[in-house]
Amino acid sequence: MAEASSEAPTAAEVRPPKQVIYCGVCTLPPEYCEYGGTLKKCEEWLSKAHPDLHDRLYSADATANSLSTLSVDAQKRAEKDAQKKAAKAEAAEARESEKRAASKIYIKRVERNKRKFVTEVSGLEQFGLDLKKIAKEFGKKFATGSSVTKNAGGTGEEITVQGDVSDDIYDWLLENHEEIPEDNIELIEDKKKKAAA
Structure with a gap:
């Protein structure tokens, strides 16, 4: 068995690590x-x-x-x-x-109580957007609570923003995401059905 040398290698013997470039698309070299x-x-x-x-x-x-x-x-x-x-x-x-x-983004204003609203945004994942990141941006931009939740059908996720900010979200999407055509964004107003007296 060869004995290991107790001396540290000199600067000429030590080689720097090789720099590997990774592709920005597929992440392979x-x-x-x-x-x-x-x-x-x-x-x-x-x-x-x-x-x-x-x-x-x-x-x-x-x-x-x-x-x-x-x-x-x-x-x-x-x-x-x-x-x-x-x-x-x-x-x-x-x-x-x-x-x-063909995919659409739905911005839905939902009435909760008499004058309280939430805004639900669905369909963003079809355009390759990260829902958690967008929810965080909405929270900061509109100074309100914003979270990613399962949609009513349980088939996907949507962003729920507290308050009536549907028009503001519409404008923000058009300004910050040019890849989303204006025709693919749809505003919906959902009113609670009043009980018959």
């Missing part, structure tokens, strides 16, 4: 993005964030070098696989955009 389903988006992110690494991985020379080591059959299979992955990614992106275009 860029060398492995091709194995995920979002290669096109990953490549766009890499070209903006790290152009030198993008040139090294996706330049024509790099692609030619990696393909030259494969056999002819393997090259054909690799091309077919790449085309299939690209088609799948485009189809998924199209489905996602259609889903977003």
Whole structure:
């Protein structure tokens, strides 16, 4: 068994840790993005964030070098696989955009007691928004209580804000989230039914 040296390594012997870059889209190292389903988006992110690494991985020379080591059959299979992955990614992106275009955000003003109201906001998760973060922002912006709760049907979650702030929430969403079309936001007023005397 080799004996361990009791002396500490010198500065020349100690190497600094290697810096690893992770993709901002799929969170894998860029060398492995091709194995995920979002290669096109990953490549766009890499070209903006790290152009030198993008040139090294996706330049024509790099692609030619990696393909030259494969056999002819393997090259054909690799091309077919790449085309299939690209088609799948485009189809998924199209489905996602259609889903977003069809989904609605409902801002509902609900009467609790005589002059007390709460505002319920549902449908934000369809646009990729974090409900807890938005609820916290609503609480700060409107100086009121705000929480994420299960909706009446139990199928999803909604944000409940104390007070009648439906118009303010509508304006805030349009100002701060351009990805949400104005036509997809709907204001609803829900009044309590009065008991027959």
